[in-house]
Each structure stands twice: as C-alpha cells, then as structure tokens.
Amino acid sequence: MSDLKSQTIYRALRERILRNELIAGTRLVLRELANQYKASDIPVREALRMLERDGLVEMVPYRGARVTTLTRREIEETYFIRGHLESIATGLAAERISPAELDALDALMVQMRAAVEAQDGPRFSDLNHEFHATIVAACGNEMLRELTMDIWQRHSGFQRVFRMVPGRLARSQSEHEGIMAALHARDSNRAAKLALWHKRSVGETVSTLVDGTPEQPGAEVTA
Incomplete structure (x- = not known):
C-alpha cells in the first residue's frame, strides 16, 4: 500500500512541477506534503527520492527538499x-x-x-x-x-x-x-x-x- 501511495504522490508532484505550478527553488516540506496528500512521512519521502532521481527535486543539507534550480x-x-x-x-x-x-x-x-x-x-x-x-x-x-x-x-x-x-x-x-x-x-x-x-x-x-x-x-x- 505504501508503494502505491508513494507512486501516487510522486506522479502528482511531478505533474505540478512540470506544469510550473511548483517553480524552481520551491521548498517541499515533508510534513506539509504528508498532510496535503493524507499520508504518512514514509511514502512522501520515497516520492521525493523518485523526484530527485528524475532531476526534478534536490536535497539541500539542513534545509530539506526543493524543486531543482536549473542553470x-x-x-x-x-x-x-x-x-x-x-x-x-x-x-x-x-x-x-x-x-x-x-x-x-x-x-x-x-x-x-x-x-x-x-x-x-x-x-x-x-x-x-x-x-x-x-x-x-x-x-x-x-x-x-x-x-x-x-x-x-x-x-x-x-x-x-x-x-x-x-x-x-x-x-x-x-x-x-x-x-x-x-x-x-x-x-x-x-x-x-x-x-x-x-x-x-x-x-x-x-x-x-x-x-x-x-x-x-x-x-x-x-x-
């Protein structure tokens, strides 16, 4: 069930990023996302890892995840x-x-x-x-x-x-x-x-x- 939830959150966030609803530099707060998608922290964390793999999200030390800024x-x-x-x-x-x-x-x-x-x-x-x-x-x-x-x-x-x-x-x-x-x-x-x-x-x-x-x-x- 957790895998299914993480895929659902991944697809939803990916679509929002690709449509520029979430612009470059936007912070992605784990607890806020968990509340928004009615999930525990685990599937949200996995979704963020998948987005990082795609180059859509970057993990910043001591600051968490944010939408990748391109150069x-x-x-x-x-x-x-x-x-x-x-x-x-x-x-x-x-x-x-x-x-x-x-x-x-x-x-x-x-x-x-x-x-x-x-x-x-x-x-x-x-x-x-x-x-x-x-x-x-x-x-x-x-x-x-x-x-x-x-x-x-x-x-x-x-x-x-x-x-x-x-x-x-x-x-x-x-x-x-x-x-x-x-x-x-x-x-x-x-x-x-x-x-x-x-x-x-x-x-x-x-x-x-x-x-x-x-x-x-x-x-x-x-x-």
Missing part, C-alpha cells in the same frame, strides 16, 4: 551530450529501422500534428518522448539506447521550462518532419545531422527561458 551551463552540457548521442542513434536507425517501426513513427507523427494544431503542449511532450524513444530503440545498439534514455530520465526536469514560446510546438514538429523524411529515405548522414540540429535548437530555447528572457508568452516548448 544555463547544465542545460548546455546536457543538450550537447543528448544531441550527439541522439545524432548517432538516429543515423544508425536510418540504416536499421524496420517497416513496423516506421509505421509506428508515422502514426505518432499524425498524433503530434494534431497536438500542434490544438496547441496541446503536455500531449505533444508525451508523444515527442515516445517519438524519440522509438527512434533510439531502432538504432540496434543497446548500450547507446540505455545511455540516451538514462539522460532523458535524469534530466526530465528540463520539461518544466517547456512553455510559453510562440511557435515552438510547430518548430519542433517541423524538425521532426525532416528527421522522418531522412529515416524513410534511409539517409543516415542527413538523419544524424537533423537530429543534432534539432537538439541544439531546443537547447538554445530552453537556455533562453532559464535566463529569464523568453521570446514571448505563447505555446509550450518541447524537446
């Missing part, structure tokens, strides 16, 4: 690594991807276009993760897949700045369209270059938001 340097370094890993994986996928995997990606593209049309950032973000995970899984290199997805998981805190940039959903989707065309053409060089450019593009937008100088309010940003 421009951390974002630039992470997107540099993600960009090159996903570039390699996408290039390999262009050579090795199966017809069934291409069909699955095509179906995701249809859903992502609908999310862009509806300006549904949370839905687009979920589909976007599935899109890139499918490509990485198709690369045929298990170690590369594990490294890439581990970085996605450990830095999912970046998602909470995926917001309020006009046209970012459409821009991300346009970049996805180019990657898909390269995958269908089995053009590994172009697929790899487009994947790297895509990650650089998103990383630059996220860095701008963290600096506190967003382009303008509007749609959500998605990686």
Whole structure:
C-alpha cells in the first residue's frame, strides 16, 4: 500500500512541477506534503527520492527538499551530450529501422500534428518522448539506447521550462518532419545531422527561458 501511495504522490508532484505550478527553488516540506496528500512521512519521502532521481527535486543539507534550480551551463552540457548521442542513434536507425517501426513513427507523427494544431503542449511532450524513444530503440545498439534514455530520465526536469514560446510546438514538429523524411529515405548522414540540429535548437530555447528572457508568452516548448 505504501508503494502505491508513494507512486501516487510522486506522479502528482511531478505533474505540478512540470506544469510550473511548483517553480524552481520551491521548498517541499515533508510534513506539509504528508498532510496535503493524507499520508504518512514514509511514502512522501520515497516520492521525493523518485523526484530527485528524475532531476526534478534536490536535497539541500539542513534545509530539506526543493524543486531543482536549473542553470544555463547544465542545460548546455546536457543538450550537447543528448544531441550527439541522439545524432548517432538516429543515423544508425536510418540504416536499421524496420517497416513496423516506421509505421509506428508515422502514426505518432499524425498524433503530434494534431497536438500542434490544438496547441496541446503536455500531449505533444508525451508523444515527442515516445517519438524519440522509438527512434533510439531502432538504432540496434543497446548500450547507446540505455545511455540516451538514462539522460532523458535524469534530466526530465528540463520539461518544466517547456512553455510559453510562440511557435515552438510547430518548430519542433517541423524538425521532426525532416528527421522522418531522412529515416524513410534511409539517409543516415542527413538523419544524424537533423537530429543534432534539432537538439541544439531546443537547447538554445530552453537556455533562453532559464535566463529569464523568453521570446514571448505563447505555446509550450518541447524537446
């Protein structure tokens, strides 16, 4: 029962953080959370550990837990690594991807276009993760897949700045369209270059938001 409760609290807090309801630096007080979610301290503590694993929460000595504060340097370094890993994986996928995997990606593209049309950032973000995970899984290199997805998981805190940039959903989707065309053409060089450019593009937008100088309010940003 405790495991189920901790998962429930984890999911609720994660959603609040990713939607910026709980902003960077917000203290997360164990007893207050336990009262809010009608739980004992144990499942709340476990939920905070899971959020720390995701990079969404950090434990500060003598001060407890708080929502992670991101830095421009951390974002630039992470997107540099993600960009090159996903570039390699996408290039390999262009050579090795199966017809069934291409069909699955095509179906995701249809859903992502609908999310862009509806300006549904949370839905687009979920589909976007599935899109890139499918490509990485198709690369045929298990170690590369594990490294890439581990970085996605450990830095999912970046998602909470995926917001309020006009046209970012459409821009991300346009970049996805180019990657898909390269995958269908089995053009590994172009697929790899487009994947790297895509990650650089998103990383630059996220860095701008963290600096506190967003382009303008509007749609959500998605990686």
